[in-house]
Amino acid sequence: xxxxxxxxxxxxxxxxxxxxxxxxxxxxxxxxxxxxxxxxxxxxxxxxxxxxxxxxxxxxxxxxxxxxxxxxxxxxxxxxxxxxxxxxxxxxxxxxxxxxxxxxxxxxxxxxxxxxxxxxxxxxxxxxxxxxxxxxxxxxxxxxxxxxxxxxxxxxxxxxxxxxxxxxxxxxxxxxxxxxxxxxxxxxxxxxxxxxxxxxxxxxxxxxxxxxxxxxxxxxxxxxxxxxxxxxxxxxxxxxxxxxxxxxxxxxxxxxxxxxxxxxxxxxxxxxxxxxxxxxxxxxxxxxxxxxxxxxxxxxxxxxxxxxxxxxxxxxxxxxxxxxxxxxxxxxxxxxxxxxxxx
Numbered sequence: 001x002x003x004x005x006x007x008x009x010x011x012x013x014x015x016x017x018x019x020x021x022x023x024x025x026x027x028x029x030x031x032x033x034x035x036x037x038x039x040x041x042x043x044x045x046x047x048x049x050x051x052x053x054x055x056x057x058x059x060x061x062x063x064x065x066x067x068x069x070x071x072x073x074x075x076x077x078x079x080x081x082x083x084x085x086x087x088x089x090x091x092x093x094x095x096x097x098x099x100x101x102x103x104x105x106x107x108x109x110x111x112x113x114x115x116x117x118x119x120x121x122x123x124x125x126x127x128x129x130x131x132x133x134x135x136x137x138x139x140x141x142x143x144x145x146x147x148x149x150x151x152x153x154x155x156x157x158x159x160x161x162x163x164x165x166x167x168x169x170x171x172x173x174x175x176x177x178x179x180x181x182x183x184x185x186x187x188x189x190x191x192x193x194x195x196x197x198x199x200x201x202x203x204x205x206x207x208x209x210x211x212x213x214x215x216x217x218x219x220x221x222x223x224x225x226x227x228x229x230x231x232x233x234x235x236x237x238x239x240x241x242x243x244x245x246x247x248x249x250x251x252x253x254x255x256x257x258x259x260x261x262x263x264x265x266x267x268x269x270x271x272x273x274x275x276x277x278x279x280x281x282x283x284x285x286x287x288x289x290x291x292x293x294x295x296x297x298x299x300x301x302x303x304x305x306x307x308x309x310x311x312x313x314x315x316x317x318x319x320x321x322x323x324x325x326x327x328x329x330x331x332x333x334x335x336x337x338x339x340x341x342x343x
Contacts, residue, residue, distance in 0.1 A: 012139060020131050044180055044329065048246040048301075051294040057286035061279035070275040073266045074101030074254070078281045081288040082254050089212075090223040092237070094256040100265045101284070103276050105210050105240040105253035108265075109174075110136055112206055112236060112255065115264040117142035121171035124203070126157040128331065130180045142171065151322060151333060155184035159193040166197070172204035175224060178211040182331040183324020185215065188222045195224065195231045205235040210253075213244040214299050215326040216306060225257070236261055243328075244295050245287045252276060252284045302328045 024042030031038045073079065079096035086092040102108045109132070117123060117140035125133050127148045134144040147165050149155045162173070175194070178185040186194065198205055207224040215221055225235035240253030255265065275281075309330055313321040318336030 016139065017135055044243070044327075045248045046243060046246040046298060046328070048298050050246050050250070051287075051291075053290050054245065054247070054283045054287045057290075058279045058283035061282035066279050066282060068278060070278050070281060072270045072275050073097075073099065073262075074275065075278075075281050075285075078285050078288075081285050082256065085288050086223075086237070086256060090237075091226045092223055092232070092256070095259075098259050098262050099254060099256045100262050100269065101252065101254045101276055101281065102265075102269060103253070103273055104242060104251040105208070105238055106132060107251070107273070108238050108240070108253040108255045109133070109206070109208070110139075111265040111268050112238070112261070113137055113140040113142075115261060115268055116140075116204065117171060120169060122167060122169040123171055124162065124165055124173040126173075126175070128155065128179075128182050129174075130176060130208075133174050137174075143169075145170070149184075151320075155179070155182040155322065155331070156186055156190060157194060159197050162194060162197045163201075166201050166203060170201065170203055172206055173198065174206045174208065176208040176210075177221065177224075178215060178324070178326025180211070180327055181329045182322060183327045183329050184322075185219060185221060185325035185327075187219070188227075191222050191224060192227055195227045198234060199228070199230040203234070205231070206238060207235055208238045210238070210240055210243050211327040212239070213295050214302055214328055216303050216324070219325045221326065233258065241284055241287050244298070246298060247283075247287065250277075250280050250283065252280055306330070 021042050021044070025040055028038045028040035028042060076096060078101055079099040082099050083094045083096060086094050100108070100111070102111060113136040117137060119141040121142035122145045123137045123142050124145045124147055125137070127146050134146070137144040145165060147157060147161055149157055197203070205224050209221070209223060212221045223237060225232045225237050236255050236257030238253070238255050241247040241250065242253070255262065306324065310321055310323060313319060313330065313332055320333040322331045322333070324330065
C-alpha cells in the first residue's frame with residue numbers, strides 16, 4: 001500500500017497554519033547561523049534575563065529533589081500565590097480550585113478553546129490580534145469572527161461594533177489588553193462599555209492580560225472580571241510569567257475563572273501534558289511572592305525604549321506611529337508608502 005504523506009494527515013491539521021512569529025524567528029535564527037547580521041523582530045520576548053531569585057528557587061527545588069509529578073492543575077502553593085496576586089493586584093477573589101497552571105499562556109488559551117468551543121460556535125476577535133487566536137478557535141471547530149478596529153479609535157473595539165457583530169452563534173470574545181501587536185489598552189470606562197454588551201448578550205470573555213505590568217504614562221489596566229459580579233461570572237482571566245518576569249522559556253501560564261470551566265481545562269490537560277515542569281512551579285511561586293522590583297525596572301526600561309523609538313518614528317515623513325498604552329510593541333502606519341518603489 002502506498003500513500004501520499006499529506007493524505008494521512010487530518011483535515012484539521014492540513015488546514016492549520018504554522019505560527020508566523022515562530023516561523024519568522026526560526027528563519028532569522030538560521031540566517032544568523034550562516035553568519036548574516038540579522039536583528040529579529042518576530043517574537044514578543046523580553047531581552048532581559050530572568051531575575052536571580054527566581055532562578056535560585058528553581059535550582060533549590062532541583063537540589064531538594066522536587067522533580068516528580070505534581071497535581072495537573074499545579075501545586076497548591078502556586079495556585080494559592082496566583083489567588084493572592086489576583087486579590088492584591090486585580091481586586092479579584094478566586095479560590096485555588098478556580099485556577100489552572102499550564103505550559104505558557106498559549107497552552108492556557110488552547111485548553112480553553114478546546115474546552116469551550118465547537119462546531120457552530122462563533123468567537124469574536126478584535127483586529128489587529130495576536131496571530132494564534134484564530135487558529136486555536138478553528139482547531140476547536142469554531143469560526144473566528146474578525147472585527148477590524150480603527151486607528152482613530154485607538155485600535156479598540158467599540159460597543160456598537162460588538163453589538164452589530166454579535167449573533168445567536170456568538171459564544172465568546174477574546175480580549176487582549178494591553179494588546180499584541182498594537183499596545184492598545186482599554187481604560188475602565190471603555191472596558192465597562194464592552195462588558196455591558198457581553199453581559200446583555202451572554203458572551204463569554206477570555207481576557208488575556210499577559211502584558212498588564214508593562215504600561216506607560218500612568219495608565220492603569222483593569223481586569224475585565226473585576227468590573228462587576230456579572231462580568232466576573234462570564235470571564236476567564238488569562239495571564240502568565242513570560243512577559244513581566246522575562247520567563248518566556250519557562251512556559252508558565254495560568255487561567256482563573258468559573259470552576260466548571262477550569263475543571264474542564266484540568267481534565268483536558270490531564271490527557272495531554274499533565275502538570276507543567278515541577279521545579280518551574282517553585283520558581284513561579286518565588287516570582288509571584290518575591291521582590292517585584294525587577295518587574296517594575298523592566299517596565300521602566302521598556303518605557304524608555306518606547307519614548308526613544310516614538311520620537312524617531314514620528315520624524316519619518318509619511319509615517320504615523322500609534323502611541324501604545326502598554327506591551328512592548330510599536331505599530332507604525334506606513335500606508336503612505338504602499339505601492340511605492342524605493343532604490
